[in-house]
Amino acid sequence: MQAYLFVHFREKTSPDGEQVYFGISKDGFQWEEVNKGRPLLWAYYGDKGVRDFTITRCKRSGKYYIFATDLSLAYGMRNQYHQSWNEISKKGSKCFSVWESEDLVNWTEQRLVKIGNEDFGCMWAPDIIYDREHGDYVLHWSSSHKENNFGWKGIYCSRTQNFEDFSAPQLLYRKEDSGVIDSAIYEEDGKYYMFLKSEDKPARIVLLKADHVHGPYSRVEEFDRSMEVLESGLYEAPTAVRLEDGKWCLFLDYYGVPGAGQGYVPFIADSLAEGKFVRSDQAFNFPYGFKHGTILTITMEDYERIKSYKWEEQ
Template identity: 25%
Template sequence: MKHRWGTIVLAWALVLALLSTGAAVPGTVQAADPPAGYVLSYFGGVPYDDSLHLAYSTDGLNWTALNGNQPVFRPAIGTKHMRDPYVGRKQDGTFVLLGTDNWNSEYIMVYDSADLIRWTNGRLVRMNTNAMHTWAPEFFWDAAKGQYGIIWSGNTDRNRTYVNYTPDFKTVTAPSVYYDPGYDVIDSHIHPWNGTNYLFFKDERSTGTTPKSILAARSASLTPGSFSVYTGAITETGTEGPFVIKSRSENRWYLYADYYSRGGVFGAWTTTDLGSGAWTKLASGTFTLPAGVRHATAFEVSQSELDRLKAAKWGPYRLQSHNYPDRYIRHSGETMRIDANVAPLEDSQYRIVPGLADPKAVSFESVNQPGTYLRHYNYVLKQQANDGSAAFKGDATFTMTAGLADGAKVSLRSYNYPDRYIRHYNYELVLQPVTTATDKADATFSLVYP
């Protein structure tokens, strides 16, 4: 079920050309406005969460998490745990979210959205009746059929890529084998270019010349069974969930894959010729992704769509003390404390927004006093209005890390005093260095919904 996703939306003129040749258009049509960047969908994050996360990039290399790397949407159907989230654009310009529901489920999760912010019409769609798992679903538009093809990884005696066709993501045809090179494969991802459909996949075998690595096949059509392998291993052993995007500035492509045993570490490779099968690994530091990313995919968005996502305020959240779990961070005037039985509840609710001093970090905006933020002053935490100064922005920006006392929770490191963390002391919030076990417990919090 692994981690993967990806597809890039092409310029409208190219879409028309592809449709005329019967090529795949993953995520389908282009946004109405010219593309201005990419959006990454993934699960994981810090702390780990089986829900939809989003990030954005303007160059396809450096990605900034939205909502402070916290979930932007949690499903309320099935197991309520969504893995391998895939977001694609339909022919009408709206979006569909697909996700793996469970390790051994015959169903996938499906949601609809017009704006990538509000997800509605949640439903479980049964993809097979053979007790196969349905991992890592993606979809493409098949112009010849006038329907969407949903591809996914299923298993009988071994894993293959299957397809169901649908006009509406509600009713689907019976599954059929879409891609089977004769050995165990998962995590298929289609990327069309210049009349050819390229299918990237994971060799799931544990032995052989390309075990647990990413390869590619290609076809001039979308016909099931028409793809042929044309590369050796593109990535190292221990990778899965590939997705591919094209640079918007040149004929260059980037392939990302998840080092699935490393807990949210990705590798990236590049080529200037998809047909050659030759890829070069990018050095660490030449690309950045949010911490904890698992099984991702990406698609293009317009400037207006990107601006709307960057301005969105998900949440709100409460910060629950690790070692005093009946107490939550709250404001009382400008004073910041941890208290039990907070009233009104909104005094303990915050929206996580891109860091005022650095969008890769986070700031905490009060729900009931919008425009005011959690900030430190003389190493004491306060809630104050943003005065627009560089000093305020630095004081109100924090790096969210894995919890110092519990890695499934979070700790908040000061942006401008990176040797100090938010911790409680006598129930009040202060900014201090953290060394002892007590310090670490005091500086660890759970992010919870109200």
């Protein structure tokens, strides 16, 4: 029997919201808070705040890695970014915040991994996919870039085998008629599927398909029809997990209301290839509003270890 770990942050205006939180579940729908709904890990370096998490387990070392956007709105929006999203987009961090662990409860201190250079804007929303074809990991994210005068954002990527050394960033995907952010890639039956937030035309989540992690990618039109029932421009940060029964659960981060009313909404599909997702709110419960994260499939032993660990004593 498998269980699930959701690594995320919280929609709060205070600095404690932009830290590392865990949620755990036995079925992927009914979730429990960890550490009484308080942060488990803190960012002390860079912007001193973190958002947009992903978590993965390295097949070679067995270690778990959390990557996050190095950004604090609680501090930075008022300070170095002068209340300007445009300044964040152009001048934000070229690093990702990283933690690592061997058991999901004992974590290293935050370190910063610099991937970008001054040609990049802020490095947003990292995610990681294992590339079976090349036997390495593809770290991908969204950024504005000097090549188009820091206009529409594209999806960039870098490869690694050990999460210490990374290849030079390359463009993975660009949409010609709008920016794209919040990429999340999954493998199903040897094909790769990328969820994205399209910032326009349409201002919705889209799903792409490719034979290789590096593409080329094409649209899954049936998924577009599934998303037509949602109001434009109010959902972002897609993350998905394959459930024990083989179905896929896609979570979309709803930000259509202010404050704590924001949070994830689940959608269920029989397969990514089919692309037909059905909204399933009534089956889902989380103890508080939570933001942009990633789900990792874990064992029941992992679940019990995380649940029983004395986090508050750290």
